[in-house]
Amino acid sequence: MRTLYELAKVLRSKNSGPFELTLDILFDSIENYQLVKDSGKISVKAICDLYNLSKEEVRHLVFYDQALGVKITILRDIPSGSIGDRDVYGAQQHAPLMNIRF
Amino acid sequence: MVEDIRILSPCGMLGYGFPIESFMNGIKENPHGIIVDAGSTDAGPHKLGAGVSIVSRRAAKKDLEVIITNGTVNKIPIIIGSAGGAGAKKHVDWTLDIIDQICQEHTISAKVAVIWGDIPNDRVMMANDLGKVTPLSPNIKPLTNETIRETNGIVAQMGHEPILEALENGADLIVCGRAYDPAPFAALGIFHKKDPGLAYHLGKILECGALCAEPGTTKDCIMGTLKDDCFTVKSLNPNRKCTSISVAAHTFYEKEHPYILHGPGFTLNLKNCRYKEYDGVVEVSNSQYIPTKPYLIKLEGARQAAYRTVVIAGIRDPILINHIEGIEKEVRAQVQRYYDEIPIEDYSIRFYNYGINAVLGEKEKERFTGHEIGVLLEVTGNSQETANSICATARSTLLHYGLENRKSTAGNLAFPFAPSDIEFGPVYEFSVYHLMEVDVSPFKIEYRQVNK
Numbered sequence: 001m002r003t004l005y006e007l008a009k010v011l012r013s014k015n016s017g018p019f020e021l022t023l024d025i026l027f028d029s030i031e032n033y034q035l036v037k038d039s040g041k042i043s044v045k046a047i048c049d050l051y052n053l054s055k056e057e058v059r060h061l062v063f064y065d066q067a068l069g070v071k072i073t074i075l076r077d078i079p080s081g082s083i084g085d086r087d088v089y090g091a092q093q094h095a096p097l098m099n100i101r102f
Numbered sequence: 103m104v105e106d107i108r109i110l111s112p113c114g115m116l117g118y119g120f121p122i123e124s125f126m127n128g129i130k131e132n133p134h135g136i137i138v139d140a141g142s143t144d145a146g147p148h149k150l151g152a153g154v155s156i157v158s159r160r161a162a163k164k165d166l167e168v169i170i171t172n173g174t175v176n177k178i179p180i181i182i183g184s185a186g187g188a189g190a191k192k193h194v195d196w197t198l199d200i201i202d203q204i205c206q207e208h209t210i211s212a213k214v215a216v217i218w219g220d221i222p223n224d225r226v227m228m229a230n231d232l233g234k235v236t237p238l239s240p241n242i243k244p245l246t247n248e249t250i251r252e253t254n255g256i257v258a259q260m261g262h263e264p265i266l267e268a269l270e271n272g273a274d275l276i277v278c279g280r281a282y283d284p285a286p287f288a289a290l291g292i293f294h295k296k297d298p299g300l301a302y303h304l305g306k307i308l309e310c311g312a313l314c315a316e317p318g319t320t321k322d323c324i325m326g327t328l329k330d331d332c333f334t335v336k337s338l339n340p341n342r343k344c345t346s347i348s349v350a351a352h353t354f355y356e357k358e359h360p361y362i363l364h365g366p367g368f369t370l371n372l373k374n375c376r377y378k379e380y381d382g383v384v385e386v387s388n389s390q391y392i393p394t395k396p397y398l399i400k401l402e403g404a405r406q407a408a409y410r411t412v413v414i415a416g417i418r419d420p421i422l423i424n425h426i427e428g429i430e431k432e433v434r435a436q437v438q439r440y441y442d443e444i445p446i447e448d449y450s451i452r453f454y455n456y457g458i459n460a461v462l463g464e465k466e467k468e469r470f471t472g473h474e475i476g477v478l479l480e481v482t483g484n485s486q487e488t489a490n491s492i493c494a495t496a497r498s499t500l501l502h503y504g505l506e507n508r509k510s511t512a513g514n515l516a517f518p519f520a521p522s523d524i525e526f527g528p529v530y531e532f533s534v535y536h537l538m539e540v541d542v543s544p545f546k547i548e549y550r551q552v553n554k
Contacts, residue, residue: 010351016358018143018532019239026351051465059239064360066377067350073358075241081146082531083407083482084452088146092461099467 005098007032013093016073018080021090023097026069033068039102047072050096107294107328108133109287114311114320116140116165116182117157124323124338129172135290136173139283139309141184143402151254151404151530153192163200174210174274181276181286189219189280190257197277202552211553212275215268218546219257219279221401223250234539245536253403253533261366264545265289282365283309296328299391302370304333307352314352315342332387346377349384367397396539403534408482410526411493415515418474422514425505426455433499440495449483449492482529493523
């Protein structure tokens with residue numbers, strides 16, 4: 001069993017505008033990409049559980065074969081830089097994904 | 103068949119800096135334009151709300167000096183997107199002032215086009231009354247006239263059209279207010295009759311500087327070349343390399359969808375793009391530009407929400423660390439009791455426990471291990487005086503909180519600084535992040551001759 005953090009070349013989060021957060025998982029081998037894609041473990045339900053969201057708050061979850069990557073975009077609970085925000089650039093919100101095992 | 107159009111992107115943000123060698127490698131190839139993005143909403147609402155920049159004036163001038171002196175002497179048009187960080191009038195004026203200074207110091211004369219990105223409040227109100235303004239996502243409230251009035255000036259992201267007009271009118275240097283990041287790049291391609299889909303897709307890649315290369319960075323130069331049926335991207339620094347994966351993956355960057363991108367008046371579909379790689383050059387084809395009706399522009403605006411005062415301190419004592427959340431709850435209650443004359447809705451107290459869960463909050467699943475934590479105490483209030491007073495009392499209460507059985511009875515906090523309390527000033531929030539339907543372009547172009 002390997003974690004997503006070990007399998008991915010890039011595992012990152014970033015604002016997609018001030019009201020959304022986008023999570024990118026990119027691979028440098030087709031094998032690892034396909035393993036993760038085929039496992040079904042990157043799903044709307046999994047994201048909802050990890051980020052305490054309802055499924056309507058997961059805006060996109062798309063695999064893009066050309067880039068060997070998957071992109072997940074979720075709604076922010078607090079907009080970037082508003083009072084109570086913990087991460088203005090949204091750059092460290094990928095951590096909950098790290099320990100998904102394959 | 104028109105000639106290939108080369109675009110030099112010096113860096114991902116004007117004022118971030120770039121190696122001069124990379125830049126000169128780009129100049130040697132006789133580019134048709136030097137284009138640099140200078141803005142972003144990434145750093146939050148403060149820049150737009152307070153009218154300040156994200157980079158220092160010194161850094162912006164350093165970068166612009168290289169760009170302007172090399173661009174004008176070689177008659178290469180220069181375009182700056184989202185000037186000054188947020189692209190509102192204050193930011194554009196700040197940029198123009200730097201440009202004037204550089205042109206004077208180097209005796210450069212230039213025809214400068216200024217494209218304003220500010221949208222008057224009454225225009226937004228009128229469109230809103232007609233139902234032509236809609237929130238960009240479900241977590242944004244519909245706009246009200248009250249919100250518009252509270253907002254410190256609204257800007258909109260321009261597309262390529264006004265920039266194209268400025269190029270057609272022979273501008274040497276174009277300073278854009280808020281622009282859709284890829285639009286200045288796309289405008290140059292479209293000016294040279296290239297395909298708008300390829301031009302915008304290339305712009306999306308170039309606007310971040312060398313972030314699409316490996317190793318990626320916003321602080322280095324990249325060269326894009328538009329051909330008739332494809333474009334190519336390559337690094338101008340021999341220590342970096344573009345690969346088909348690094349370029350394809352960059353299309354992902356900070357966008358909501360991996361291959362559908364929405365811009366002013368169009369959608370870009372990159373689903374069927376092909377990425378080919380040869381000798382450090384990546385060739386991309388099949389980017390598709392689909393005009394959309396009605397023409398929608400993205401509005402951005404910020405308003406002041408509160409005033410803030412903060413304290414940063416460390417805790418090293420294990421008994422205190424083990425009880426920190428309970429202590430903080432009790433500190434909040436004691437402060438409320440002490441200031442019973444101040445309504446509790448006039449302020450709020452927050453603790454961020456770095457080392458425990460400050461970054462993820464309730465989403466943190468890891469259990470705490472470690473021997474020290476950092477505590478950030480944040481107070482926001484409806485006046486600076488309120489924030490300062492509440493913060494000072496919360497700080498002293500936490501410092502001396504008498505936890506039962508504690509051993510460090512002289513004080514609970516290690517302050518790195520004196521004074522401990524940092525007055526932060528006004529806090530802003532994004533109050534406008536909406537799409538507006540437009541029939542007529544709201545972006546006014548002004549021409550001025552510098553050093554005639």
